[in-house]
Amino acid sequence: MIFISAALFPEAKPLIETLGLKILRDKTPFPIYRNEKYILVVSGAGKIFSAMSVVFLLNEFKNSVVDSSWILNFGICGAPKESFKIGESFLIHKIKDEGSSKSVYPDILFKSPIPESVLLTVDKPVFRNEISELPNTLVDMEAFGFFQASRKFFSSDKIRIVKTISDHFTKLESEKEIGIVDTISLRIKEALPDILSILSIPVSKGNEVELQQNEIAALSFITEFLRLSETERIQLKDWMIGYKIRTGNSSEQGLSILKSANGILNLKDTGVRTREEGRKGLYALRQFYQS
Known part of the structure; x- marks a missing residue:
């Protein structure tokens, strides 16, 4: 089984539809969608909710964790306009937590089909007109909590994070005469080829590449x-x-x-x-x- 985490339903919706996931009707603290291969949880915004949802998910479905299992977090993020384009997706190889200044490192033991980047996790949204100095990298609100909780269950090479840029530190606006919720879903829908390219890569068996x-x-x-x-x-x-x-x-x-x-x-x-x-x-x- 492959486990998946998203903060918001509008982020999760395109992948739920593409993978054919069905909602689990049992009463649970977090919405769960699944099929025979994937289980997805919608956590809510913020690193605490993300961590809590991962712990719940992996405890609730611990019997589905096998050697080939791993976990993915995906969703939207902000980024500086000077270096990044809206709609670009990145595989994250380093996450820094703004609150604690601690950093964690997913181990990427495969050649990524999409660009890699560093990610900063913050406790509240970052807006251009509200702070004097903007971060110089991707920014989200969940990844650090997601990684820390996932690390209790998986080695760091079985934890992957993909972020898609939705804004340049501005409040997300409606697009193409659709509302903000649908705009979020549109960003992820357009990024699905990148997300699916990472989702399709199995975990390394550890003996595929040897040191000389x-x-x-x-x-x-x-x-x-x-x-x-x-x-x-x-x-x-x-x-x-x-x-x-x-x-x-x-x-x-x-x-x-x-x-x-x-x-x-x-x-x-x-x-x-x-x-x-x-x-x-x-x-x-x-x-x-x-x-």
């Missing part, structure tokens, strides 16, 4: 030098494989980040002196492999 000998040597060297735990080593390996799949480049290039003038490695040393230095190095590698 030079990459394995780089992984071993970094693990020893940064004094990584086994969990951190596995994370690093996943990042390296994901980078290789997405870019076609050798993941050995991560060494250049640590060896750069502003990097972590001092080749005269045999390893970092403190755990803090090790974490700093691991963070730099994550930024490189997942950017």
Whole structure:
């Protein structure tokens, strides 16, 4: 079973119709639509409702979670006019929460058919005429809560987020003589090919791409030098494989980040002196492999 989350029914409606999902008539705290392959929940706006709906969904249908299961969040977002066009869709590889300043990273272990982007999750809508400095990236209100809740049930490579730009930090207006609700649905309907392209990609089995000998040597060297735990080593390996799949480049290039003038490695040393230095190095590698 593949699980899907959307904040608003107008966002969900085009996908519900395309997939032929039927509403679950049982009384539930969140509307549920499903067929034999997909289950979709409509959460309501905001990261708290998004997180609550995911926990409910995955607990309620825990018997439907199998090795091939994963979860998708999709919906509209705002973005700066200078860099993004209305109607564009993006696969999200980093989510920053404005309230806590924390960041989380979905692991993308496949070559995305659509562009990737960073996303900022905020607690209230951002409008151009209400703040002095606008964010320089995509903005939504759900993704951080969605990811944090989903992470309790799935590894980060089984969590995907697709956002479609609906506005340039302005209040959404009616379009083509239709109301705002239908305008939201229109945005998603036009973005369905992008959303479906991500929905159609199965989760990686983990053995489809292997590191070459030079990459394995780089992984071993970094693990020893940064004094990584086994969990951190596995994370690093996943990042390296994901980078290789997405870019076609050798993941050995991560060494250049640590060896750069502003990097972590001092080749005269045999390893970092403190755990803090090790974490700093691991963070730099994550930024490189997942950017």
